[in-house]
Amino acid sequence: MADTLGSFEQAVLLAILRLGENAYGRAVLNEVQTRLERDVAAGAVHATLERLERKGLLASRLGSGTPIRAGKPRRFYRIRPGGLRALNEARETVESLWRGLEWPLKGHA
């Protein structure tokens, strides 16, 4: 069984998947903010990327800088097979929890 992913970890991994070749720190931050529809701290995304890489779910490489970054390098991320497995399992878990229930939920809370 792959690592159990938290919802923020899933948001970060899915952002990397959507961004493809262009998945570097700032792009991931913006994609996560867009999908979650709220402001997210850059530090939270950075810490998550670092943790996922340590778990072996991500790999990274350094790319070149640009003038707007004062020439500072970008770190590009890609999902490793373990990351895909973990995402698939997370999706299956959620689907299994919802199976048999009609959505949106109705009735008295």
Next chain:
Amino acid sequence: MTTNVTPPAWAETVLRAVLKPTDFATVSGDLLEEYRETVYPARGRQNADRWYVVQIFGFAMRSVALWGALFGFAEVARTALDWFVPTHDFSVRSAVSTYVGIGLLLTTGFWSAWRSGSVASGPVSATLTVIIGEIISSIGAAAMLVMFHDPRTMSAMEASGGLSEAFTLPIILVLPALLLGTLGGALGAAAHAKVRIDPV
């Protein structure tokens, strides 16, 4: 594209102090890009600077969260001991908690400087550790006060220095944190220069 605007230089210095050198280049590049391309054009100089400082503060707090938590829980434990197991002689407890505090602040300074290679990260990290620790300690003391305010506990609390001590310690601890952090930072930076292991 606005490549001529720059965020506060001191904030970048703090970021350099709390991150590994390999992370600093990429993270500060990401923040600078976001600052120049999105935040500054949309919010103006003052709000963009505020955004940048908040981001840096987030990185800094995350980098010492574990040490801050340890410091805070050590203080909560000491407060609980004094309130619920009262004594007339505080000398042993004071010595133990002082040495634990010194050890934690020295270690924080050493660890962060070893990680970043910068002596400055020692005092920065130790001060942030104290801030986090004191937030935890104050919340802990307030929670204990809400749950236990019987006459016996209140009298033990007064005998151990009173409520004011539990809440004013943060201000007193900043100076020792700066000194111990600097000492630990100097040792950590020296270790970083000698032993090039990439710590977690």
